[in-house]
Amino acid sequence: MAVEAPYADTLPLARPKAAPMRFGRGWAITLFVADLVTLIAATVAATHVVQDHWHAGLAFERVALAQAVCTTAWLLVFYRVGLYQRSFALSVRDEIYCTVTALIVGALPLLILFTIWPAISSSRAVLLLSLVFAMIAMGFERSVARLLYGAAMQGRSKRIAIVGTKARIERALEQMLLSPRATVHTIEIEDVESTLLDIDSLAGRAIDSVPWLRQVRDAGCDLLVVTEALPPRVLPPLLQTATLERFKVAFAPPRICSQAYDLRLETDGHQAMIVMQQLHTFTHGSRILKRAFDILVAGTILVLAAPIMIVAAIAISLEDGGPVLYRQERVGLFGRRFEILKLRSMCVDAERTSGPMWSPPNDTRTTRVGRIVRRTSIDELPQLFNVLRGEMSVVGPRPERPMFVERFRRELPRYDERHLVRPGITGWSHVNMPRKLDPSAAAERLSHDLWYIEHWGLFMDISIVFKTAAEFLFQRQ
Secondary structure, eight states: OEEEEEGGGGSOTTSOSOOOEEOOHHHHHHHHHHHHHHHHHHHHHHHHHHHHHTOTTOOHHHHHHHHHHHHHHHHHHHHHTTTTTEEOOSSHHHHHHHHHHHHHHHHHHHHHHHHHOGGGOSOHHHHHHHHHHHHHHHHHHHHHHHHHHHHHHHTOOOEEEEEEOHHHHHHHHHHOOOOTTOEEEEEEOSOTGGGGTTOOSSHHHHHHHOHHHHHHHHTTOSEEEESSOOOGGGHHHHHHHHHHHTOEEEEOOTTOOOBSBEEEEEEETTEEEEEEEOOGGGSHHHHHHHHHHHHHHHHHHHHHHHHHHHHHHHHHHHHHOOOSEEEEEEEOGGGOEEEEEEEOOBOTTTHHHHOSOOOOTTOTTBOHHHHHHHHTTGGGTTHHHHHHTTSOEEESOOOOOHHHHHHHHHHSTTGGGGGGSOOEEEOHHHHHSOSSOOGGGHHHHHHHHHHHHHHOOHHHHHHHHHHHHHHHHTTOO
16 A cells, blocks of 8 residues: 655654755756856956956957956866766855855966966956956855755655565665655555566556556656566566656665665676775775875964964963873774874863763863863864874864764664774864764764765865865854
């Protein structure tokens, strides 16, 4: 019997409260055109400002060439980092962060190109002013586009039919991440294959010979999910029926699901094979690229933040005469333990009576100077030395203490997968969840960490660093 129910009641609490959006071809084209118009407007406006105030004699041909190079380069960056396939942003503010980050990433090679090849540059002042105008205009444009896309998706109620045994349906619902407005039409059948033995090869009559297919049609479903593999001979008439009735067909075997690996379908002769392969983040080239990024960012921030660290260290020492640095054992890459470094924000021997514990929001063990360095995240700066030593990364899952790791490993499936990458000073969960958490939030944090591992890219790391820096300035709690 078919039972209709909103999916939300069947999903585990470990799911994130929101997920990045994926774009279809139509929306990607719309975004591309909007970005093209916005970038042209920004470069034209910047050119007029520079000509009116600094370089009145710029030739039209040179200006047009420079504008074309800038616009093309920025659009290529947006395409290469995937901003026409999906949005990493979980809010309008995040959309602005991602847009500004992509524009800065595109501007850096343009500055180098215009320096070594001045014949294609009208003026570097035009480029910098174009960057400023584009940040403002495209930040607004992408924010409006996100709101429109969200409103369109919210108004669309996707209907999904899942066919199989009760246990397989429940398993599929646990693994699928659906939109809040999606409705699932469950059809419980002990043996789906047996119901298709008499399916007619003529598409017009196939739906009449299978009662549950009529239920899928009558429910107006967009997607049919079958939880078991079906005989090859029934697939052509099933697909023809789905085409005529305008719904898609997908298979969701319970033992084949996404984890810390990728799956690709290949064929050898007539044999279909599901081939496993490493995620992008685990490839040798990606590890080298991420390590180079870590060294560059950590070294730069250490040089810039050295005066702040020195002042904070003196203040901590003067307050109670205790040690400046606080060392604590954490679990890192492949489960190896290391000592994380922080500027001490609590009184000496703070855990002597309480024992190991997560810091509560209003921790009475915090010193006066400690409250300041913790609120401003200055206490985290010594972890940059952990990055340079190879124990941590700038971006990654936050490292936990061994006693909490043992607990979470028992309670949360896939928890060990977060140790396949180096832990980070900041991370996807760190910028998308409140900083002050308790152990009950570990499941949601894990889901964010796993999403980061499965979708890692260098631009994603750059965006997280940019967002962390921006919110450091505004002291997000």
